[in-house]
Amino acid sequence: MTAVPPLPAEIQTPAYVLDAEALARNMAVASRVRREAGCKVLLATKAFAFPAAFPLMRDHLDGTTASGEYEARLGREEFGKEVHVYAPAYGPGEVERLATLADHIYFNSPDQVARQLAVARTNPAVKIGARINPGYSNATLGGALYDPCAPNSRFGTTVSEIDQLPWDQIDIFHVHTLCESLHDGSVGLIEHVAKNFGDYVRRVKAVNFGGGHFINKPGYDVAKLIAAITAFRAAFGVEVILEPGAGLVVDAGYLVASVIGFHTNGRRIAILDASASTHMPDVLEVPYKPPLLGAGEPGTFANDYMLGGKTCMTGDIIGEYSFPLPLKVGDRLVFGDMMQYSFVKNTTFNGTPLPDMAVLDRDGSYRVVKRFGYAEFRNRVG
Ligand SMILES: Cc1ncc(COP(=O)(O)O)c(C=O)c1O
Structure with missing residues (x-):
């Protein structure tokens, strides 16, 4: 039984109430991961698109990651810093507009790269990411509903199609396969990518290990995440990016x-x-x-x-x-x-x-x- 926080008696309900003290504790953990692992940490705004909280988060994070144009615009206008965006497919004109809003555009499949890469490249400063389905998941929630590697999942290029991607034009190797996962999930994913996708990682500048890292959940051993990222960076010499949503605002x-x-x-x-x-x-x-x-x-x-x-x-x-x-x-x-x-x-x-x-x-x-x-x-x- 957890104590009820000191909320004013006159509060009008229903109300979502952000606890700034708790958020500050979570941000300190994110800052530690960035500092000690030397990686980037982005906020996935799909989980928490609350501009009033952004001033409390901005100094602790590297930017935001979006699920499409509107979230990318929110990140650009309200958060500042880097804007990344991934969607399983983009609608007509969306990539053209994203090329002016986002710094990093991720594609889901060889089909999307073939259709949209040239459009994204209209802004030469945009970095290109490719989402891969690495066949490893540690989603702890909801069974197949929240497992991006479940059979017939529409997320990420599968191993059988991975060589159809133009790797000489890809800047970021991206995987997102966790959901409310503790350190064993994060570390397992990092080691799985190191073991099975080294040839591809050596061809890119950065690896984005997605979201689902539940870094502020009691029981998550942040030191183990930091050690795994440090080892990965030492082995491959690439930048590492994490993009949690829930893990930044849990509790x-x-x-x-x-x-x-x-x-x-x-x-x-x-x-x-x-x-x-x-x-x-x-x-x-x-x-x-x-x-x-x-x-x-x-x-x-x-x-x-x-x-x-x-x-x-x-x-x-x-x-x-x-x-x-x-x-x-x-x-x-x-x-x-x-x-x-x-x-x-x-x-x-x-x-x-x-x-x-x-x-x-x-x-x-x-x-x-x-x-x-x-x-x-x-x-x-x-
Ligand atoms: C591509 C991608 N990145 C990041 C996230 C954020 O995940 P979480 O809020 O579980 O950390 C999600 C969630 O669905 C996602 O699909």
Whole structure:
């Protein structure tokens, strides 16, 4: 049971609250990896596209990596520093525009290189990356759903096609195969690439080991990652890049919700103003049960409740938890570890309002960065 953070009583829910103190701790780890391993660390904005946090991250990272044009633009305009971009395929005109937004453009396949390399080269300063499917994964989440090397995965050139790539024109060898992986995953991937792809690594200037390195998760031995990168750099003389998302913001914030009503049907059910379906879709997609600060597993205390959202989706259930006291309307519930892959995936399904975006600063002050309203729902539909 983790303690509830000191949030102001008047906080309006639902709200995503970045904990700046926790983020600073995570950034110190990223800084250590950069310093001691001599590598670059980028923020994957797909996990955490929160511009208000960028001033707290910028000095500790080398830039951002994007999933397409809009994220690349966000990185360029709001973060600064290097902008990398990878997508399994790019839409019409996208690479042309990316060539003015990004410093590094990664291609997924020989097909994409054949179609788009010349367009990317219209900016001679752009570095070209090739994503490879190395046939090694350590994704700890969701089985095949989050394993980029699963059978028939659409991510990365497979070994059978690797020689179709024009290696004399590729600057960066890229792999992304981890998901919430501890050091054994990171080290395993680095050693796998060293052992099986040395001939290709010797032909490029940099190797990007992707994301999924859960460097701020308790149990992750950062020293082992640093040693593996150091050995790799010594063996091949290349620059090394990591591009985690979740690993930079794990446990760095909350989704605060309120109880708005009750129902009974075999179980006591509390309805919240936050929803799994619209505000924490990974709860349903992975699936997983988010930590709820101050609550326990069912049966721990006298009061068990299933917690659900107010959408029409029957499966919009966050989980079952146990509370020391009976819940009442207006009670505030604080879900932990809610910064990665949460607000970036929000929807306004059922007209559900989007939560506030807020920051709990290191001096304890609370600031709402953005409050949404009807306009966000209305403007999405024309
Ligand atoms: C190419 C690429 N890089 C980086 C990431 C970030 O991964 P994570 O947030 O798990 O660290 C992802 C996640 O899907 C990805 O696809």
